[in-house]
Amino acid sequence: MNSIVADNLTKKFGSFTSVDSVSFSVKQGEIFGFLGANGAGKSTTIKMLCGLLEPTSGDAAVGGYSIKKEADKVKTVIGYMSQRFSLYNDLTVGENINFFGGVYGLYGNSLKERREWILDIANLRGKENTLTGSLPGGVKQRLALGTAVIHRPEIVFLDEPTSGVDPVSRRSFWELIHSLSEEGTTVFVTTHYLEEAEFCSNIILIDAGRLIAEGNSKFLKSNYITNKIFEIRSPGLIELLDSAKKLPFVEDVSIFGNSIHLMVTSEIEEADDLKNRLESITGIKLTGIEVIPPSLEDVFIHLLEGKK
C-alpha cells in the first residue's frame, strides 16, 4: 500500500525550476529518505506534499488525498516538522505541547497521555516549565518531532530533522524515527547527511530539482557502481586529491576523514597497480590502499560528480 504517490511534481519560482517533474512512491510504514545537496529542492517538495505550497504542475496523493484538490483532507493525515525550528521559543515546553495538542483538538486525558509520551521521548520529564528557547539543539528537535506527531498522523514529514545536531543526538533521533515507523507511521525524511541514508528503507536522490536515483541501499550500490573503489591513506592527502582529479583512469575522488575514496575506470583491477601508477605520477607516497565495498556516500558522490 502506498502512502504517498508523487506524479510529475513540479514547482517553479518565476523562471527558476526548483522541483522538476519528480515522481516517486512511498510505501506505508516505511522510512523514506529524500536526499539532495543544499538547494536541491527537498524542502520545496515537502512543502508541496504538506499543502504549504501549490505545485506548478503535477500532483501527489498523500494518504490517498490529492494535494491539489483535497488539501484540507491531507491535513488530517499528516504531521510536519519544518527545517527551521518552529516551536515557540518564548513558551515553555508544556505550553508548546498544550498548544499543538489544542490545535489538533486534543484535550483532557488524551492530551495528557500524549504530553507524557512527548516528555518521555524528549527526555524532558520534570522540565515542563523550562522555556523552550533555552533547550539544547538535540532536545529541541526531539520535542519538535513529538509535537509534530502529537495527533498520531499516518504520515510524518521531517525536513532535515538532524541538521546542526551533534552525532550522539542524531543517532538517538534516528532510533526514534525507527520506533515511529515500527508503529506503522510512514516517515518521509530529508537529510543531506548521506550516511543517514543507510537508515532508510528506500531512498531517492535529487539534484537541482531532478530525481537522479532511487531504490534501497543495496540496489543503489549495485546498480550505479560497477567499477572498483579504493580507500587510500597518505601523508600528502590533499595534494594527492588534487592531482588524482586530473588523471584519466580516475572517475571520481573525494575525501573521507583521514583517507580518500577513489573510483577508477574499469581498466584498473589491482590495488598494487593503482599504487604504482599514483606514486610514479604524483610522486606522493601512499601509506595504505585497499579495495572497499561502496558506501551510499560513494554512490551519491559518483552520481552527483557524474552529472557535472
Added chain:
Amino acid sequence: MNIKRVKAIAKKELKHVLRDKVLLLLLLIFPAFLISFFGYAINFDVQNIKLSVYDADKSSLSREFTEGLTASEYFDLSVYMLSSEEADSVLEHKEAAAAIVIPEGFNADIRNGKNTGVQILIDGVDANTANIIKNYLEGYVNVFNTQAMKDITALKGIELKVPLNYSPVFWYNPDLSTTYFLVPGLISMILLITGVISVSLTFVKEKEKSTIDQINVSPVTNGELITGKILPYIALSLIDAVIVVVLGYILFDAVVQGSYLQLFLSTLVFLMSCISLGLFVSVIADSQQVAFTVGTFITLLPSFILSGFIFQIESMPKFIQIITNITPAKFYNVILRAIYIRGVGWENFWPQIVYLLIFSGIFLFLSVKITQKKRAL
C-alpha cells in the same frame, strides 16, 4: 469555527503578550503618554490671542466694546492701530491674529437705533484657530448687541424683553476646550496605531520564524487562526480605550455623554477595521521591521493629520478631503464625537459604521487573496 482550537490559539497568544514585557508596557503606557502629551504639552486652546484694534470712534461705548474683549482670557490687546489701513500689515507681520476696526459714529449710530458695522479681520493661515477666533468674536458681538439694545431701550424708559436670549454657549463643547475635544480623537489614534502594529507584528513574527507553517499544516482554518490570535489584542485595545476614557475624566473632566454600550460596540467595529488593516500589512510585509515601519506610516500620520482629530477636514482643500477617506480613524472620530460629546445615538452615525464594516471587508478580502497568490506563486 472550532471553539476549542480558537481557545488554544488565543491562550498561546496571550502568553506571548504577557511574556513580552516591553510590548505589554508599550501597549499600556502609550495611551497614558499620549493623553498627557496632547493634553498638556500641546495646548490647542485659543488663549491670549493677539488682537489689534483701531478705534475711530473713541467713544465710551467703543471703548467698552474693546475692553470687553481684551478683558477676557482669550484676547490680549497687542497693537493699538492709528488707521484702518494698518490692519493688513499688522496681520501680515503676525503682530496680531485678528484686527478689529470700529468705525466713526459707532456710538452715535447705536444710540440712534441705526445699524453700524464693526470690521473684523482674522488671520486665516491656520484655519482651525481662525475658525475658533471667529466663533468667539461672533459670540461676543451677539452678547454685545443684546446688551446694547437693552441699554438703549432702558434709556427710553422701556424694559426690553429679549425674545431670544443669545449667549455664546458653544454647543457640544461648552468651553471649546481642545483637551476635551482631543480625548475622543486620542482614543481613535491609539486604537488604530496599537491595533494595526500589534496585529501585523504578531502575524509577521509567525511568518518570520516559520511557526506559521506548523499551524498551516494543521486543520486550523484561517478564520480560527485570525480569531484566536487577535482576541488578546482586542482585549488590550479595549483596556487602552478604558485608560484613555478614565484619564480623560481625571485630567480633563471629559465625560461620555452618550451610551457606553454604543461606545463599546462601535469601538469593536472600529477595532475590526484596525485588525483587517493590520492583517493586510502582515501579508505584504515579510519582516517585523518592515511591518512596523509600514504600520506606523499608514496609521500615525493619517490618524493625526487626516482624521479630523486636530485639523478640521472641512477647511482642507477638496483634494485632501477626498484623501482623508483612507483612514478609518476619520469615521470613528465622527462616531466618537457623536457619542462622547453630543451624546447622540446610532441614527447619527450609522453611515460611519457601515463605512468601517466595508473598510474591514475590503482589507480582509485583499489579505486573503494576496496570501493565496503567494502560496501559488
